[in-house]
Amino acid sequence: MRRRSRFSPDLPGRLDRRDFLKIGGATGLGLWLGNRSLSALAQQPSAPPPRPKTNIEDALRVPRTKYSLPGFFPGRVVEVQDAAAVQDDKPVSRVVYRMVEKGLGGLTKKSGKDSCGLFFSRDDVVGIKVNPVGPGTISTHLDVVDALIDWLVAGGLIRKNIIIWDRFDFMLRDAGFTPERYPGVGIEGLQTMDEAAAMGKTQDNSHWLKPDGTHVSVGNFDLEAYYWADVEAPKDNAYLNQHVFNGKNSYFGSLLTKRLTKIINVPVFKNTGNGISMATKNLGYGAVCNTNRLHAPLFFDVNTEVMAFPAIRDKLVLNVTDALRGQYDGGPEYEAKFAYWLNTLYFATDPFALDMVCHQAIVAKRKAMGVKVNEHPKFTEYLRYAERLGLGVVAPDKLQHIRA
Amino acid sequence: MKKPTLLGILVCLVSSLGVSQTAVFPERLASGWAKEGRPSEFQGGNLFNYIDGGAEIFLEFGFDRLLVQDYKKGNSEIVLELFEMESPESALGIYLMKCGTETPVEGVPARNSGDKTQFTIVKGPAFIHINNLDAGASLLPAMVELARSVLDTIPQGRPVKLLEGLPSESRITGSERLIRGPYALQSIFTLGEGDILGLEGKIFALAADYRDQEGEPSARILAGYPDEARAAAVFQNLVTRLDPYLKIIEKRDRKFIFTDFRGRIGTVERNGARLEIRLNLAVRPSVSPL
Numbered sequence: 001m002r003r004r005s006r007f008s009p010d011l012p013g014r015l016d017r018r019d020f021l022k023i024g025g026a027t028g029l030g031l032w033l034g035n036r037s038l039s040a041l042a043q044q045p046s047a048p049p050p051r052p053k054t055n056i057e058d059a060l061r062v063p064r065t066k067y068s069l070p071g072f073f074p075g076r077v078v079e080v081q082d083a084a085a086v087q088d089d090k091p092v093s094r095v096v097y098r099m100v101e102k103g104l105g106g107l108t109k110k111s112g113k114d115s116c117g118l119f120f121s122r123d124d125v126v127g128i129k130v131n132p133v134g135p136g137t138i139s140t141h142l143d144v145v146d147a148l149i150d151w152l153v154a155g156g157l158i159r160k161n162i163i164i165w166d167r168f169d170f171m172l173r174d175a176g177f178t179p180e181r182y183p184g185v186g187i188e189g190l191q192t193m194d195e196a197a198a199m200g201k202t203q204d205n206s207h208w209l210k211p212d213g214t215h216v217s218v219g220n221f222d223l224e225a226y227y228w229a230d231v232e233a234p235k236d237n238a239y240l241n242q243h244v245f246n247g248k249n250s251y252f253g254s255l256l257t258k259r260l261t262k263i264i265n266v267p268v269f270k271n272t273g274n275g276i277s278m279a280t281k282n283l284g285y286g287a288v289c290n291t292n293r294l295h296a297p298l299f300f301d302v303n304t305e306v307m308a309f310p311a312i313r314d315k316l317v318l319n320v321t322d323a324l325r326g327q328y329d330g331g332p333e334y335e336a337k338f339a340y341w342l343n344t345l346y347f348a349t350d351p352f353a354l355d356m357v358c359h360q361a362i363v364a365k366r367k368a369m370g371v372k373v374n375e376h377p378k379f380t381e382y383l384r385y386a387e388r389l390g391l392g393v394v395a396p397d398k399l400q401h402i403r404a
Numbered sequence: 405m406k407k408p409t410l411l412g413i414l415v416c417l418v419s420s421l422g423v424s425q426t427a428v429f430p431e432r433l434a435s436g437w438a439k440e441g442r443p444s445e446f447q448g449g450n451l452f453n454y455i456d457g458g459a460e461i462f463l464e465f466g467f468d469r470l471l472v473q474d475y476k477k478g479n480s481e482i483v484l485e486l487f488e489m490e491s492p493e494s495a496l497g498i499y500l501m502k503c504g505t506e507t508p509v510e511g512v513p514a515r516n517s518g519d520k521t522q523f524t525i526v527k528g529p530a531f532i533h534i535n536n537l538d539a540g541a542s543l544l545p546a547m548v549e550l551a552r553s554v555l556d557t558i559p560q561g562r563p564v565k566l567l568e569g570l571p572s573e574s575r576i577t578g579s580e581r582l583i584r585g586p587y588a589l590q591s592i593f594t595l596g597e598g599d600i601l602g603l604e605g606k607i608f609a610l611a612a613d614y615r616d617q618e619g620e621p622s623a624r625i626l627a628g629y630p631d632e633a634r635a636a637a638v639f640q641n642l643v644t645r646l647d648p649y650l651k652i653i654e655k656r657d658r659k660f661i662f663t664d665f666r667g668r669i670g671t672v673e674r675n676g677a678r679l680e681i682r683l684n685l686a687v688r689p690s691v692s693p694l
Contacts, residue, residue: 089540136537137521198453199444199472238453274590329504333458336521336535338504370505370578372613376594377649377665 052297055228059308060389067262069313071349072118075393076400077357078106078347085343091143091324096345100147103320103347106404116155119317120262125161126152127260127315131268131282131322132166132175134334138327139175140266144320144345148264149185159184165255167286168193190253191217191244191289198241208241215244221251221289222258227306233293243290250288256311263312265319265351269326269342269358271366275300275379276359277332279319279351280386283312300382307351308389319354321346328365340365352383352392357401359383427486427530428557429473433549437482440474464585464605465497466490475550482547484554485533492529492564493608497582499526501591505578511548514555520544523551528561569626570612576621579613583625592623593683596645601627601679602638616686625681632677639674661688 080103085095101112108115120126128148130140149162162185164177169189172178177187194208208216226249233239233246240246256263267282284303285291294302307313323344330338348354359380366373386392393399432438444454447469451459454470469488474481489495503517503524512518514527520540525532534551536543567580583589585603592611595601603609609627616622629635639658646652649665659673669685682689 200446200450200453201442201444238450330502333455335502337517337519337524339521372579372581372592374590374593375666376647378594 049297051301052230054230054298054305055226056305056308056389058228059305059310059313062310065314067314067317069307069316069350069391070352070393071317073107073349075350075353075395075398076107076348076402077350077354078103078402078404079344079357080106080347080404081342081344083343085324086341089341091141093143093146096141096143096324097147097150099345100144100151100320102404103345104151106402107347107349112151113155116151116157120152120155120157122156122158123161124157124261125163125259126157126262126264127255128162128164128264128266129283129286130164130166130172130175130177130266131286132168132171132177133268134327134339135171135175137336137339138268138270138325138334140268140322141324142176142181144266144322144324145177148266148320149182160186162186163188163255163260165189165253167191167253167289170195188255190220190255190287191215193242198238205237205241209237215240217244220254221245222254222256223251225252225257225309225311226250227252227288227302227309229294229298229302231293231297233290239292243292245290246293247290250290250294250306252288252309252311256287256315260315263316265316267319267321269321269323269344269346269362270331271328271362272332273379274374274376276355276362278321278358279348279354280304280307280382283307283316283351287312300379301385304352304382304386304389304391307386308391313391316351317349319346319348319351321354321358323358323361326362326365328362328369329371350392352386352394353399356380356383356394356399427471427554429471429484429486430550430553433475433546433553435477435546435549437475437477437546437550440476440481443471443473446470446472461501461587462487462489462498464587465501465582466494466584466605475546477546480543481537482543482550483533483535483537484550485535486554487531487533489529489531492561493566493582494584495526495529495531496564496566497584497588497608498531499524500581501588502531509544509548509551512551512555514551514558516551518547520547523547525551525555527555527558530558566608567610569628570610570624571614574614574616576613576615579623581611583609583611583627589625592625594647595642595650595681596647600642600645601625602629602634602641603627618686620686622685623683625683626678627681628678630677635674635677635679638679639672642672 080099082095082099085092085099104115105111108118110118128145130145132139145164152162153159164182164185165188166172167190169192172187172189179187192208196202197205210216228249230248235246265279265283267278270277280303284306288306323342323346325339326342327339346354346358363373383394387394446454451462451467451470466489468490471486473484506517507519508516509518509523512523512525514525516523516525518524521536523534534547536547570580585605586599589601601609609625611623611625613621613623643660650662652660652662654661662670664670669688671682671689673680
């Protein structure tokens with residue numbers, strides 16, 4: 001069954017979730033329109049809290065490699081658009097293949113095998129990180145992944161060394177990333193989650209909670225590799241079901257730290273409020289667990305800091321933003337009426353440059369569609385932060401936006 | 405221009421209509437669609453368990469309960485989401501945030517915007533989404549049938565008159581918004597962190613876009629407070645905690661002018677118990693009298 005998924009690591013909870021769970025009982029009748037759901041919010045001081053400490057310094061101490069971000073082409077973003085990419089609301093595979101070939105050629109100035117050889121060797125284990133959050137609409141298209149797999153195989157890689165992955169196993173299934181559809185290729189979610197329990201349809205937690213009180217997916221995360229932030233997480237079962245851990249560590253999936261040697265990131269093209277949820281958020285909130293606690297105090301900075309760790313920084317060699325279809329408003333939720341066909345793919349080794357280009361593109365679309373747009377610099381500050389950390393190139397005078 | 409009696413409009417009583425006590429989800433539609441299982445229910449802060457990350461704006465506007473009901477016919481599926489908001493004002497507030505440029509669907513007997521993929525509807529204190537998970541146009545008649553069936557059981561309730569507080573001259577139709585806290589405000593402009601307007605989850609501020617004489621768009625926010633002292637405190641809060649990207653270039657007792665990060669002009673002015681904020685002005689307003 002295809003679902004409208006509501007559970008996603010890239011859905012931001014900008015206020016502390018616990019604040020909203022402390023619901024008061026006052027009905028608020030009187031002169032003002034009372035809001036019993038908002039009693040906690042009303043008590044918030046107007047002054048912002050200080051930014052929580054993180055272990056970003058640990059990441060920065062690790063020596064870089066030749067593959068480290070921003071990769072071989074800092075600041076370069078190649079856009080390929082083809083009006084024939086979609087017919088009758090479905091991608092046309094042969095056109096998508098042509099677009100992938102064109103995009104990779106535009107990015108690397110090499111063709112076919114040569115472009116593949118630039119990033120990969122035959123014994124690499126390559127993880128393709130997709131975003132399956134809105135099956136059938138805003139989800140990485142299978143056709144794009146097909147084209148990338150064929151490119152890898154043509155370049156000499158072995159199918160069994162290619163793994164399509166996301167944080168949630170059930171989302172991969174819902175979006176069509178199944179062993180039947182991809183024979184010989186690995187399909188892995190970093191974790192499972194019991195949707196029925198999360199939806200309150202059952203009180204039976206045995207599908208995700210072990211008798212010792214830990215999540216069944218704990219073993220899928222590397223307890224030696226984590227993003228630490230001085231932010232508490234909610235201690236309820238609903239949070240644990242979705243996030244596996246609820247301490248101050250957000251652990252990287254063992255898949256990334258121990259098995260994958262290279263990563264291709266294939267996000268979708270959509271907004272999240274005034275910002276975007278594309279290349280950097282797909283990994284920033286998709287490669288580690290226990291993320292919802294981070295939205296309120298750190299939000300987009302998590303994208304930058306998580307990607308500064310070697311598990312991503314030194315393995316992510318290519319990003320392809322699937323903008324065949326996009327969503328210009330209503331995000332982070334899936335809102336079908338704001339989805340539209342762009343017939344576009346973006347290519348970059350530098351995910352921060354890529355997100356800067358795509359941010360500008362979606363702002364232009366939002367304006368064109370009459371959406372109120374808040375262009376405050378804070379919604380792209382994390383990209384400039386990445387540049388200061390040496391992870392990307394986003395300054396306007398250094399960005400190369402190439403339309404191939 | 406006629407001065408709006410803002411506070412008089414903003415100050416009104418809540419009548420909790422209890423949508424679900426009257427709303428009825430049909431077991432089966434004439435076209436053969438039928439309920440699939442029982443509805444999922446989410447109350448108050450548990451909304452996070454359904455839309456983790458998207459719940460804040462609902463809570464800010466005043467959310468009571470969500471019912472989610474699947475309908476199936478063959479392999480096709482439609483999902484009905486009925487959000488019971490605290491009041492018709494709350495429901496309208498969330499609707500204006502979510503509807504986009506309104507494209508009413510013919511045959512849906514309430515204010516709505518939608519297409520073959522999704523309907524967004526408001527009626528009384530109810531905010532409704534009807535989602536077509538197959539995204540094909542063939543389900544449109546069933547979506548309309550479902551909408552009509554449910555809406556027939558929801559009372560219209562009292563009319564919402566809040567937006568009448570916005571001056572109508574030069575207002576851009578469809579740009580109207582309600583604001584009840586930082587999430588709704590952020591979609592328009594960043595004046596500062598937290599509840600910078602001191603709405604405290606109780607006061608509805610009004611916002612809309614306007615065109616100046618040259619046709620340039622600018623935005624206006626109006627907030628009415630229970631008394632002058634409260635309005636003065638919010639004014640002072642804005643002065644001291646204004647977003648660092650905004651620079652005050654002139655200030656008097658009851659008004660200040662600032663530039664934003666694009667060099668556009670904004671003003672904040674207190675008049676009695678109300679604040680009027682203008683944003684994105686192309687030209688600096690006359691300084692006298694401030």
